[in-house]
Amino acid sequence: MCRESELYHPVTIGGLEVPGNLFLAPLAGYSDVAFRSLCVSYSCDLTYSEMLSAEGFVRGSGGTFNLLARDPRERFFGAQIFSSSPYSAARAAAAIAALPVPPSLIDLNCGCPVPKVVKTGAGSALLRNPRLVYDMVKAMKESCALPVTVKIRSGWDAASINYLETAGAACQGGAALVCLHARTRAQGYGGRAEWGHIRNLKEKCGIPVFGSGDVLSGEDAARMLRETGCDGLMFARGAIGNPFIFRQTRDCLALGRAAEPSARERMRMGLEHLDLCIRAKGEALACREMRKHFAAYSKGLPGGARLRAALVRACTAADYRETVEGYLGGIPEPGP
Ligand SMILES: Cc1cc2nc3c(=O)[nH]c(=O)nc-3n(C[C@H](O)[C@H](O)[C@H](O)COP(=O)(O)O)c2cc1C
Numbered sequence: 001m002c003r004e005s006e007l008y009h010p011v012t013i014g015g016l017e018v019p020g021n022l023f024l025a026p027l028a029g030y031s032d033v034a035f036r037s038l039c040v041s042y043s044c045d046l047t048y049s050e051m052l053s054a055e056g057f058v059r060g061s062g063g064t065f066n067l068l069a070r071d072p073r074e075r076f077f078g079a080q081i082f083s084s085s086p087y088s089a090a091r092a093a094a095a096i097a098a099l100p101v102p103p104s105l106i107d108l109n110c111g112c113p114v115p116k117v118v119k120t121g122a123g124s125a126l127l128r129n130p131r132l133v134y135d136m137v138k139a140m141k142e143s144c145a146l147p148v149t150v151k152i153r154s155g156w157d158a159a160s161i162n163y164l165e166t167a168g169a170a171c172q173g174g175a176a177l178v179c180l181h182a183r184t185r186a187q188g189y190g191g192r193a194e195w196g197h198i199r200n201l202k203e204k205c206g207i208p209v210f211g212s213g214d215v216l217s218g219e220d221a222a223r224m225l226r227e228t229g230c231d232g233l234m235f236a237r238g239a240i241g242n243p244f245i246f247r248q249t250r251d252c253l254a255l256g257r258a259a260e261p262s263a264r265e266r267m268r269m270g271l272e273h274l275d276l277c278i279r280a281k282g283e284a285l286a287c288r289e290m291r292k293h294f295a296a297y298s299k300g301l302p303g304g305a306r307l308r309a310a311l312v313r314a315c316t317a318a319d320y321r322e323t324v325e326g327y328l329g330g331i332p333e334p335g336p
Contacts, residue, residue: 007225008253011208011232014147014176016104018076020045021232022221022246025179025212026080026107026151030240034276034286035293037071038269039239043246046076048234051109051123054083054092068096068103069280075104078149082109084121084132086139097144105147105176108136110166113153113185124185127156130169137173147176151212154197157186163197167205179210179234189237199228210234218248218258225253241296243269263301263331267324270297274320283317290320302331 011021024031024039026048036047049068056064070077079096083089093106110133112123119125126133133150140148150170155161167178180201182193193213202209208231211224216238224233238245244261251258261269273293277286294311298304307327314320 004222004226004253004256007222008250011177013105013149013208016076016147016176018046018104021210021225022249023210023232023234024048024239024246025234025236026050026078026109027236027240028112029292032067032277032280032289033069033071033074034273034280035243036077037073038273038276039243039246040071040073040075042243043250044235044239044243045232045246046078046104047074048078048080048107049103051080051082051112054081054085054088057081057092057095058088060095065099068099070101070103071276077103078105078107079103080107080109080151082112082117082122083136084125086132086135089136090139090143093140093146093148094143097146102146105149106140106144107149107151107179108133108140108170108175109151110170111151111153111181111185113188118185124153124156127153127162127166127185128160130162130165133166134169134173137170137175141174148174149177149179150175151179151181153181153183153185154194155184157184160184161197163201164204167201167209171205171207175207177208177210177231178205179212181212183213195224195228198224198230202229202231208232212236218245218252221245221249222252241293241299242266243273264328266297266301267328270294271321271324273297274317278317287315287317287320290314294320303327 011018022045024044024047028050031050052064068079081092110126117123152166154163180198182197198211210232211230212234215221248258274290298307310323
């Protein structure tokens with residue numbers, strides 16, 4: 001049995017040494033450079049891009065490559081691709097590895113449940129074809145020198161739980177890490193993640209196993225590491241509106257307790273996020289995209305509903321700041 005403080009540790013992914021084991025999961029629509037670099041500033045050890053179409057890289061689409069732009073603070077960064085073709089995945093991996101500043105690793109998405117993606121045979125459709133997972137990982141490995149990782153789900157549905165087989169195929173193909181989101185495709189993001197699957201995979205798999213699913217607080221993270229024995233974990237919804245969760249987890253593991261960010265700290269994180277987003281995308285786009293983030297930063301705060309109603313009307317950075325400062329002016333100052 002590990003001491004809690006030993007649950008936070010470095011992890012080796014192929015030839016890559018990452019100093020810690022608390023990662024930011026790929027999050028379509030959220031994990032852009034602004035959010036990722038904010039998470040890194042709160043002690044996240046490795047970030048992933050959102051899932052990107054391998055075809056975009058094959059066609060040489062500048063827009064897709066731009067999504068791999070990273071902040072100098074992001075020392076450890078993974079690019080996640082989705083595809084159902086070993087040929088396209090290999091070409092995408094080669095193009096990504098040839099970037100002037102390549103990512104630290106490339107991940108294959110085997111979990112996306114969205115019909116538009118599944119229809120093409122990619123994402124969670126790959127769970128129904130472990131042999132293809134093997135072919136894709138092998139082709140990616142052969143086309144680039146970067147470590148290749150995979151992110152899978154427990155299975156297609158409750159009647160076809162096959163994470164051991166899918167992970168085994170990825171491992172044989174040369175994957176350096178497998179992350180298990182312990183839900184089936186049929187569950188989407190609902191129901192409970194079955195952490196027992198993560199524990200079982202960890203016991204049987206020869207490469208590092210990361211866990212994902214229902215890690216919404218520092219306490220959840222400590223519990224997942226302790227109960228499953230996994231090598232590390234990825235925060236997803238738990239980090240949205242709370243990039244502080246990485247630091248909370250470190251505190252939980254080191255001290256056995258962690259403070260919740262105050263309303264003031266949450267809103268300051270939101271404004272810091274806004275600044276990073278403006279730097280990356282310009283004010284107009286950043287202000288549109290920050291609405292969903294501010295909805296998350298203000299969730300659960302006293303007077304949060306009124307605050308959100310005002311924030312959705314913000315069109316400029318000045319509107320956001322004025323609304324936030326007005327809100328903070330109306331809540332009590334923290335005690336000494
Ligand atoms: C809005 C959203 C976007 C997501 N995008 C991706 C993605 O691009 N690639 C991926 O592998 N998983 C994606 N996921 C799944 C998460 O990475 C994670 O595995 C899942 O949310 C379970 O963790 P949680 O219960 O702690 O949120 C996404 C999840 C959410 C909620």
